[in-house]
Amino acid sequence: MKKPILTLALAALSGWAAAGNLQVLVVDKEGKPVADAVVVVLPSNKGEPKAPLPLQVTIDQEKMRFVPAVSVVGVGARAKFVNNDPWEHHVRGSAAGFAQFNAAAGSGFELRLDGKADGKPGKSAEAVFEKAGAVLLGCHIHGSMRGHVYVSESPWTLLTGADGIANVEQIPDGGAQIKVWHADQLLDIAPQQTTVSATPGKATMQLTVVPRRRRI
Numbered sequence: 001m002k003k004p005i006l007t008l009a010l011a012a013l014s015g016w017a018a019a020g021n022l023q024v025l026v027v028d029k030e031g032k033p034v035a036d037a038v039v040v041v042l043p044s045n046k047g048e049p050k051a052p053l054p055l056q057v058t059i060d061q062e063k064m065r066f067v068p069a070v071s072v073v074g075v076g077a078r079a080k081f082v083n084n085d086p087w088e089h090h091v092r093g094s095a096a097g098f099a100q101f102n103a104a105a106g107s108g109f110e111l112r113l114d115g116k117a118d119g120k121p122g123k124s125a126e127a128v129f130e131k132a133g134a135v136l137l138g139c140h141i142h143g144s145m146r147g148h149v150y151v152s153e154s155p156w157t158l159l160t161g162a163d164g165i166a167n168v169e170q171i172p173d174g175g176a177q178i179k180v181w182h183a184d185q186l187l188d189i190a191p192q193q194t195t196v197s198a199t200p201g202k203a204t205m206q207l208t209v210v211p212r213r214r215r216i
Contacts, residue, residue, distance in 0.1 A: 017045035017172035020196040033164025036070045038181040041156035047172030049155035066147025083113035084122040096134035184211040
């Protein structure tokens with residue numbers, strides 16, 4: 001006798017937890033909201049994220065800056081770098097923070113992009129991010145240029161907005177760990193444990209630094 005389709009569906013979902021939402025506020029050493037902090041939630045139970053992390057992004061070089069300054073992607077993502085300045089740039093990718101001191105010799109990548117000619121599209125090149133972690137972007141020619149790509153294994157990863165808040169949705173109910181990364185926080189702050197449930201939760205994470213102001 002065949003089992004009802006509904007019974008089979010419930011059996012297939014038995015290892016997956018119900019979902020809840022979590023609002024994470026990131027503040028600096030002085031208690032002020034921090035924008036562009038990466039919030040990573042690592043749930044203990046299995047679940048389906050609201051949306052997967054992007055596996056294709058475009059990062060522009062404009063007015064001697066990387067735009068966006070911080071990108072969040074999934075493992076295996078491909079980034080297209082476009083030089084919209086009229087002069088030559090490099091894209092140097094290396095481990096960020098203290099991880100750079102443990103990086104193997106020759107790791108990372110380097111791209112060279114000619115300047116954009118009038119009336120022509122900007123020159124572009126691509127790189128693939130195959131390892132989880134933060135990647136520092138720089139330019140050999142222009143030392144002030146700095147950007148970051150955060151490669152996450154957790155689809156429950158978001159950037160904070162100008163208000164310092166990341167609203168992480170559809171997290172599996174149960175225990176979860178919250179991690180925060182910021183470009184100016186060289187020494188990672190301790191993760192925070194929380195419990196996700198049907199009732200929306202809130203958490204605050206505080207950096208031990210005051211991030212420097214970004215050049216506009």
